[in-house]
Amino acid sequence: MTGPHRGEVTIVDACTHQGRGGSPTAVLIDDRTFDDDTRRAVVRDAGTSHAAFVDPDAETVRFFTTHGELTNCGHGTVAAQAYLLHHRGTTEHHGCQRTGGRTFGTTAVRHDDGIEVWFDQGRIELHRDVPADLDGILGALGIAPDAIAEGDAPRVASPGSPRLLLPVKTVPILYSLRPDLPRLAIECRRRGYLGCFVYTTSPARDTAAARMFAPAIGVGEDVVNANSAGCLAAHLHATHRRTSIQVEQGHTAGRPSLVLATATTTADGIVTRIGGTAVIRS
Missing domain, CATH: 3.10.310.10 (Diaminopimelate Epimerase; Chain A, domain 1)
Known part of the structure; x- marks a missing residue:
């Protein structure tokens, strides 16, 4: 999926139950030429509630709805880390994600029914x-x-x-x-x-x-x-x-x-x- 923002959007169903359902989430490689209005437009054009903009080199992920940027997003993190594992072409990855001024640990493992992701939410x-x-x-x-x-x-x-x-x-x-x-x-x-x-x-x-x-x-x-x-x-x-x-x-x-x-x-x-x-x- 592409739009006037020129980004290639992947739809990831996050937090599925027995291989179905889940929350459709738009995920794409972030482009530094995007402004926040463009990122909000990505969400609107994708027809999802959220979008995750990932920078694989910096290990950063930003999350947006049509209203603006979020400090964090749980199911978006699941979607983003699954997307990154898929594009790495590997079966398992242990790393970190930088979002909203925090850096936290992530794990992604490929299974027959999808990619299982765990992340450290931190202190509640x-x-x-x-x-x-x-x-x-x-x-x-x-x-x-x-x-x-x-x-x-x-x-x-x-x-x-x-x-x-x-x-x-x-x-x-x-x-x-x-x-x-x-x-x-x-x-x-x-x-x-x-x-x-x-x-x-x-x-x-x-x-x-x-x-x-x-x-x-x-x-x-x-x-x-x-x-x-x-x-x-x-x-x-x-x-x-x-x-x-x-x-x-x-x-x-x-x-x-x-x-x-x-x-x-x-x-x-x-x-x-x-x-x-x-x-x-x-």
């Missing part, structure tokens, strides 16, 4: 107090207060950009949500949130289903939000001592997706790693 900041004045956000999401899961509570988490983690009781409640996106965008911007990650966990607490709404950054519903899955892993580690979780997303968009996340307590706080499988589509 968990706000200690339950956010106050959630009525506006709950109303925009269409969630009644009695739908919030017992034994859990809303929490703000940040791997660099804060977002609201919101637990609900059941999968039917999760899948029935039809949020008022313009209203939700206003509510999130007012609080400085990237978006709302609504989830429900299984009784065993090692699996979850989730949906991410981020209209404040131009993404009404994200097929996959891997960084929020890492935030959830950190939250469950802090509250229930879980060390890993598998998060299913994308079902309401008809693109079943899976993100793996692990959490560990260190001297600096809770750090996480995120994994997913990507398929090079074109």
